[in-house]
Amino acid sequence: MPTDELRVIAAQRSLLSRVMIGVLSLLAVGGCVVLLASFAYGKNAARQAYDRLLIGAANDIAESINIIDGAAVADIPVSAFGLLSLALDDRISYAVRGPDGTLLTGYETALPPEGSARRSPPFYYDSTLQGEPSRFVTVVRRFSERDYSGTVSVTVGQTLRARNEMALNLTKGALVMTGLAGIALILSAYLVIRSAMRPLDQMANELLARDPYDLTPMKAHGPAEVAVMTEAMNRFMQRLDRQIGAMKHLISDTAHQLRTPVAAIRAQAELALEDDKDHQPQRLERLLRRTRSLGNLLDQMLSRALVIHRTDNAPPKPVDLRDIALQVLDDCDPDLLAPGVEVDLIITEAPVIVMADEVSLTEAGKNMLTNALQHGQAPVRIGVSTNTNQSELWVEDAGEGPEQDVLSRIGGRFERSAASRGTSAGLGLSIVHAVAEAFGGKITMGKQANGFRVALVLPTQEEDEL
Amino acid sequence: MIRAALFALLLPLSVSAQEAVQSFAAPAATPDTEIIVRSTTDIAVLTPALNAFVALYPGISITYEQWGSNALYADSRAACEGQIPPADVVFSSGVHQMVDLVNRACASPYVSEITRALPASRTWRDELWGITLEPAVIIYNTALVPAEDAPTTRFALLDLMRRAETPYRGKIATYDVEASGLGFLFAFMDSLEATTFGGLLEGFARTNSVATCCSAEIIDGVASGEYLIAYNVLGSYVSSVPRENIGVIHPDDYTLLLSRAYMIPKTARNKDGAEVLLDFLLSDAGQNILAAGNLVQRPDSDETALSESAQRPIAIDPKLLVAMDRHRRTRFVGQWRSTFGALPAGGFLSAP
Numbered sequence: 139m140p141t142d143e144l145r146v147i148a149a150q151r152s153l154l155s156r157v158m159i160g161v162l163s164l165l166a167v168g169g170c171v172v173l174l175a176s177f178a179y180g181k182n183a184a185r186q187a188y189d190r191l192l193i194g195a196a197n198d199i200a201e202s203i204n205i206i207d208g209a210a211v212a213d214i215p216v217s218a219f220g221l222l223s224l225a226l227d228d229r230i231s232y233a234v235r236g237p238d239g240t241l242l243t244g245y246e247t248a249l250p251p252e253g254s255a256r257r258s259p260p261f262y263y264d265s266t267l268q269g270e271p272s273r274f275v276t277v278v279r280r281f282s283e284r285d286y287s288g289t290v291s292v293t294v295g296q297t298l299r300a301r302n303e304m305a306l307n308l309t310k311g312a313l314v315m316t317g318l319a320g321i322a323l324i325l326s327a328y329l330v331i332r333s334a335m336r337p338l339d340q341m342a343n344e345l346l347a348r349d350p351y352d353l354t355p356m357k358a359h360g361p362a363e364v365a366v367m368t369e370a371m372n373r374f375m376q377r378l379d380r381q382i383g384a385m386k387h388l389i390s391d392t393a394h395q396l397r398t399p400v401a402a403i404r405a406q407a408e409l410a411l412e413d414d415k416d417h418q419p420q421r422l423e424r425l426l427r428r429t430r431s432l433g434n435l436l437d438q439m440l441s442r443a444l445v446i447h448r449t450d451n452a453p454p455k456p457v458d459l460r461d462i463a464l465q466v467l468d469d470c471d472p473d474l475l476a477p478g479v480e481v482d483l484i485i486t487e488a489p490v491i492v493m494a495d496e497v498s499l500t501e502a503g504k505n506m507l508t509n510a511l512q513h514g515q516a517p518v519r520i521g522v523s524t525n526t527n528q529s530e531l532w533v534e535d536a537g538e539g540p541e542q543d544v545l546s547r548i549g550g551r552f553e554r555s556a557a558s559r560g561t562s563a564g565l566g567l568s569i570v571h572a573v574a575e576a577f578g579g580k581i582t583m584g585k586q587a588n589g590f591r592v593a594l595v596l597p598t599q600e601e602d603e604l
Numbered sequence: 605m606i607r608a609a610l611f612a613l614l615l616p617l618s619v620s621a622q623e624a625v626q627s628f629a630a631p632a633a634t635p636d637t638e639i640i641v642r643s644t645t646d647i648a649v650l651t652p653a654l655n656a657f658v659a660l661y662p663g664i665s666i667t668y669e670q671w672g673s674n675a676l677y678a679d680s681r682a683a684c685e686g687q688i689p690p691a692d693v694v695f696s697s698g699v700h701q702m703v704d705l706v707n708r709a710c711a712s713p714y715v716s717e718i719t720r721a722l723p724a725s726r727t728w729r730d731e732l733w734g735i736t737l738e739p740a741v742i743i744y745n746t747a748l749v750p751a752e753d754a755p756t757t758r759f760a761l762l763d764l765m766r767r768a769e770t771p772y773r774g775k776i777a778t779y780d781v782e783a784s785g786l787g788f789l790f791a792f793m794d795s796l797e798a799t800t801f802g803g804l805l806e807g808f809a810r811t812n813s814v815a816t817c818c819s820a821e822i823i824d825g826v827a828s829g830e831y832l833i834a835y836n837v838l839g840s841y842v843s844s845v846p847r848e849n850i851g852v853i854h855p856d857d858y859t860l861l862l863s864r865a866y867m868i869p870k871t872a873r874n875k876d877g878a879e880v881l882l883d884f885l886l887s888d889a890g891q892n893i894l895a896a897g898n899l900v901q902r903p904d905s906d907e908t909a910l911s912e913s914a915q916r917p918i919a920i921d922p923k924l925l926v927a928m929d930r931h932r933r934t935r936f937v938g939q940w941r942s943t944f945g946a947l948p949a950g951g952f953l954s955a956p
Contacts, residue, residue: 214931
C-alpha cells in the first residue's frame with residue numbers, strides 16, 4: 139500500500155513538473171523574444187529622442203549664421219550646446235561649411251558623407267568620431283544676399299553613449315516587467331495545477347477509504363475532466379456490481395434449484411434399494427429421468443450465467459437473425475427432445491440484421507425452441523420476421539400455451555414450480571428475457587392464428603447504418 | 605624636506621614653451637615611477653600638495669612643468685596626435701581648452717569612489733575633473749583707493765568708470781583675452797552671464813584700461829600703485845602671497861568660480877600614477893591642503909560669505925566648446941581689441 143501511495147504522489151508530481159517545465163520554457167522563449175523586441179524598440183526610441191536634440195542644435199546653429207562683409211559667420215549659440223549636452227557624456231562635433239564645402243568653423247571631424255549633396259536635407263547619417271560610433275545630422279541654409287549667395291551646411295554629430303544607455307534602460311524596464319509577469323505566471327500556473335489536481339487526490343483518498351464491497355457510485359467533484367473520470371469509474375463499478383450480483387444470484391439459484399431434484403434423486407435411489415426386486419427397473423427408470431432432467435437444469439443455468447456474462451462484456455455486433463435461427467435448429471436435436479416432431483424453418487430472403495451478441499442470441503433461441511418442443515404441440519415452427527423498426531426471432535407451436543398464471547410469472551429469475559417438477563421452462567424464458575433486455579428488445583408471447591408464439595423482438599439495424 | 609631643483613627656462617618662441625620645471629620626490633626614497641605633470645598653476649601654489657603626495661607615495665616622483673594655458677593646449681593637442689611625447693597629467697585653468705581636448709578624444713577615462721563623488725558640474729565623461737574652486741575677484745590698492753570707491757559689484761565698477769574726470773583712467777587692469785586662456789574664459793563667461801559685460805567693455809575703453817597677461821604682473825602692479833583696480837583676477841593668486849595694501853572683493857552680483865581641470869592624456873605612459881595623484885588631490889587630505897593654499901574656496905569661510913545664487917561655478921561641460929568656436933572667438937576677440945587696441949608687438953613678457 140505505501141508503494142502505491144508513493145507511485146500516486148510521484149505521478150502527480152511529474153505532471154506538475156511537466157507543466158511547470160512547459161511554462162518555464164515558454165517563458166524563456168517569450169523572454170528572449172521580449173528582450174530582442176524591447177531592445178529594438180528601446181534603440182529606436184532613443185534614436186528618435188536624441189535625433190531631435192541633434193537637429194534642434196543644428197537648426198540653432200544654422201539660425202545663427204549671418205552674412206557679414208560678404209562672408210558667412212556663425213554666432214554659435216550656447217543653447218545649441220546646451221541641447222547637445224543633455225546627452226551628458228557624449229562627445230560633440232559640429233561643422234559649418236560654405237557652398238564649396240570648406241570648413242568655416244567647427245571641427246573637421248564632422249564631415250558629411252560622400253554623395254550627400256544629392257540628398258535632401260535635413261538628413262541623418264551614422265559615422266564615427268575618433269573611432270567611436272556616432273550619429274550626425276546635416277541641415278542647410280540658403281543665402282541669396284547681394285554679396286553672398288549659396289548654401290551653408292551645418293553638420294552636428296554626437297557619440298552614442300546616452301542613446302545606448304537609454305536603450306538599455308528601456309530594455310531593462312521591459313525585462314523587469316516581463317520578469318515580474320513571468321513570476322506571476324509561474325505562480326498562478328503552479329496554483330491552478332495544484333488546485334486542478336486536488337480532486338484527484340480526494341478521489342484517491344475516497345477510494346482508499348472505501349469498503350471493498352462498496353460499489354455504489356462516487357460523487358463527481360472537481361472540473362469536467364475529473365468528472366469524466368469519476369463517471370467512467372462509476373460505470374465500471376456498476377458493471378462490476380452487476381456481475382457480482384449475477385454471480386450471487388447464480389449461486390443462490392443453483393443452490394435453490396438443485397436442492398429439490400437432488401433430494402428427489404436421493405429418495406428414488408433409497409426406494410430402489412429398499413423396494414423389492416420387481417419394482418427395481420421401474421425405480422431405476424425414474425432415477426434416470428430425474429438425473430437427465432437435473433443435467434438439463436444445469437445446462438440451462440450455465441447457459442444463463444454465460445448469457446449474463448456476455449451481455450455485460452461482449453460489445454453488440456451486427457448479427458443476422460436468419461443465421462441464428464439456422465444455428466438454433468442445428469444445435470437442438472428435435473428427435474432427441476421430442477421424437478417425431480417436425481420443426482419448420484420460416485425465414486425471409488433478405489438478411490435480418492440486429493445489434494446483438496451471436497452466442498447470447500443462440501442460447502435464447504435454443505431455450506425458446508426447447509420449451510416449444512418439450513411443452514408445446516406439433517407442429518413446431520421457428521422463424522424470423524422483420525419490418526423497418528423491429529425484427530423478431532420467434533418460435534411457434536400448435537398448442538394453447540402455458541396457463542395465464544404461469545405466463546404472468548415468466549421472466550423472473552427462476553420459476554419454482556418448474557424447478558420442483560424437474561423441468562425448467564421458467565429458467566429458459568428468463569434467459570430469453572435477459573437477452574432481450576440486454577440488447578434493447580423485449581419478449582412477446584401470445585396466441586396467433588397458428589397457435590402459441592414466443593418472440594424475441596429486437597430493434598432493426600439498417601444495413602447502411604453500419 | 606624637498607629634493608627640489610628649480611629651472612627657469614626661457615624659450616619664448618617655441619610653442620611648447622614650459623616656463624619652469626621642478627621635481628618632487630620624498631627624501632631618501634628611491635621612486636620607481638615618475639609622472640610628468642604639465643600645469644598652468646604656479647609651482648609655489650601647488651608645492652605643499654605635491655610634497656604631501658610624494659611623502660604619502662614614496663614610490664612616485666613628480667616632474668612638474670609650468671606652462672601658459674594657450675601653450676599647454678597647443679602642446680596637448682600635438683601630443684594627442686602623437687607628434688610629441690605626452691605628459692602623464694595635464695592640469696589647466698583653461699577649462700574650455702580642456703573640454704575641447706576631451707571632446708577631441710585626447711583623454712583617458714578613470715572612475716573611482718572619489719571621482720564619483722564629484723558633482724556633475726565638476727566632471728565630464730569621467731575624463732575631466734575639476735580639482736579646485738577659485739573665485740574671480742576684483743582687487744584694489746587699499747592705500748590709493750578710498751574705501752567708499754571700492755566696487756563691491758560690477759555696477760559699482762561701471763559707475764566708477766563712468767565718472768567724469770575719473771582718477772582711474774589708465775589705472776584699471778584685467779587679463780588680456782588673447783594672451784591668457786584664463787582671461788578669455790573669464791571674459792567669455794562674463795559675456796554669457798550678464799548684460800553688464802557690454803557696459804564693462806565700454807567702460808574699459810572710456811578709461812583706457814590696460815589688458816595684460818599674467819596674474820603676478822597684475823597683482824604686483826596693483827600693489828605698487830601702477831594700477832589701482834584689477835578686474836577678474838584669480839583670487840587664489842592674490843591670497844597666496846598676502847600683501848598689506850591689496851583689498852579683495854568677491855563681487856556681490858555674481859562671482860565666477862573656476863575649477864582647474866585635470867586630465868590624463870590617452871597616450872600617457874604612466875596612467876596609474878596619474879590616477880593615484882588625481883585621487884589624492886580630490887581626497888579630503890588633498891582638498892584640505894589645497895584649501896589652505898586658497899585653491900579651494902570653502903563655502904563656509906567668512907570672507908566669501910556670498911549667497912548661493914551669486915556663486916557661478918564654471919561648469920565643466922560641452923557648453924564651454926562654444927568658447928572654442930573659431931567664429932565666436934574671432935568676433936569676441938575683435939570686440940575686445942576694439943576696446944583695448946592691438947596686442948603689443950612681440951606679445952607680453954612671459955612670467956610666472
